[in-house]
Amino acid sequence: MSQRQDVVQPANSDTGQLGSSVRHTNSRSLWNRAKSGLARSTSGKIGIVLVLIVILAAVFADVFSPHSAIEMNTQHRMAGPSLYYPLGTDEFGRDILSRIIHGARISLQVGFISVSIALVIGGVLGLVSGFFGGWIDTVISRLLDILFAFPEILLAIALLAVLGSELRNVMIAIGIVYTPSFARIVRGPVLSAKKQEYVEASRVIGASTGRTMFKHVLPNVAAPLIVQSTIAFSFAILTEAALSFLGLGAQPPDPSWGSMLAGGRRFVEQAPWMAIFPGFAIMIAVLGFNLMGDWLRDVLDPRTT
Numbered sequence: 001m002s003q004r005q006d007v008v009q010p011a012n013s014d015t016g017q018l019g020s021s022v023r024h025t026n027s028r029s030l031w032n033r034a035k036s037g038l039a040r041s042t043s044g045k046i047g048i049v050l051v052l053i054v055i056l057a058a059v060f061a062d063v064f065s066p067h068s069a070i071e072m073n074t075q076h077r078m079a080g081p082s083l084y085y086p087l088g089t090d091e092f093g094r095d096i097l098s099r100i101i102h103g104a105r106i107s108l109q110v111g112f113i114s115v116s117i118a119l120v121i122g123g124v125l126g127l128v129s130g131f132f133g134g135w136i137d138t139v140i141s142r143l144l145d146i147l148f149a150f151p152e153i154l155l156a157i158a159l160l161a162v163l164g165s166e167l168r169n170v171m172i173a174i175g176i177v178y179t180p181s182f183a184r185i186v187r188g189p190v191l192s193a194k195k196q197e198y199v200e201a202s203r204v205i206g207a208s209t210g211r212t213m214f215k216h217v218l219p220n221v222a223a224p225l226i227v228q229s230t231i232a233f234s235f236a237i238l239t240e241a242a243l244s245f246l247g248l249g250a251q252p253p254d255p256s257w258g259s260m261l262a263g264g265r266r267f268v269e270q271a272p273w274m275a276i277f278p279g280f281a282i283m284i285a286v287l288g289f290n291l292m293g294d295w296l297r298d299v300l301d302p303r304t305t
Contacts, residue, residue: 047291058104067095069102070253078271088273099255117175122182130190144180189221223300234289
């Protein structure tokens with residue numbers, strides 16, 4: 001409680017030094033908990049490794065790709081895995097490994113931007129709803145209930161029917177789909193946090209409502225937001241793959257894991273590798289972010305210490 005009181009007390013040399021010391025101690029404590037938690041968590045280690053593999057593949061796609069991701073070679077159509085084509089080729093003779101590596105860029109781009117949209121909009125809505133309460137909370141909650149009433153993939157398809165099936169619109173649609181989850185995650189802790197002493201102290205010293213909300217309340221509900229962002233990242237990748245599988249995501253010749261899976265489905269008997277390897281890439285990415293999210297939840301939950 002002393003840390004929260006120090007934040008809202010009038011600034012002077014003693015309180016400033018004490019606040020800095022407390023923040024440094026808490027940061028060090030969190031870092032120690034993260035290290036010890038990772039040392040005990042095998043799933044956390046696996047998750048971080050898988051996420052790093054996906055990130056490195058996306059960042060250094062041009063370096064790791066043995067061939068062009070879009071160049072066709074009709075002489076090697078549906079060629080099986082070999083030394084020259086480690087994961088085989090598709091119906092147009094394109095290297096599947098290269099397309100999977102470049103497809104990681106699209107998946108991470110969609111995940112990052114869509115989750116950022118959901119985090120900002122949902123976080124603000126949840127903060128405002130929980131902090132003000134009353135009719136504002138009622139209106140926002142009912143709007144969120146309406147969005148929750150739709151299955152996620154159907155809501156995304158409906159939004160794309162209005163916006164158009166472009167990659168930019170896919171990111172916007174997925175961001176809107178996951179906005180209610182972030183709003184609900186924030187609203188509950190804010191309802192509890194606004195009754196705490198440090199919020200009352202902030203009001204007493206004359207802090208504005210916006211400063212109280214974003215400077216004092218929001219940082220104290222950040223932990224569940226971080227965990228939710230990591231888990232939502234995995235679902236955003238999965239949703240983008242589902243939309244691309246339906247032809248509503250990244251358009252040819254851009255390599256998307258979902259569209260690769262859709263193309264391989266037609267030739268699953270003649271060339272099963274066309275569907276198996278893109279599906280495996282989706283599984284690796286989703287599993288990695290889910291495992292890392294579980295580890296972060298344990299690290300940021302004080303009840304586990």
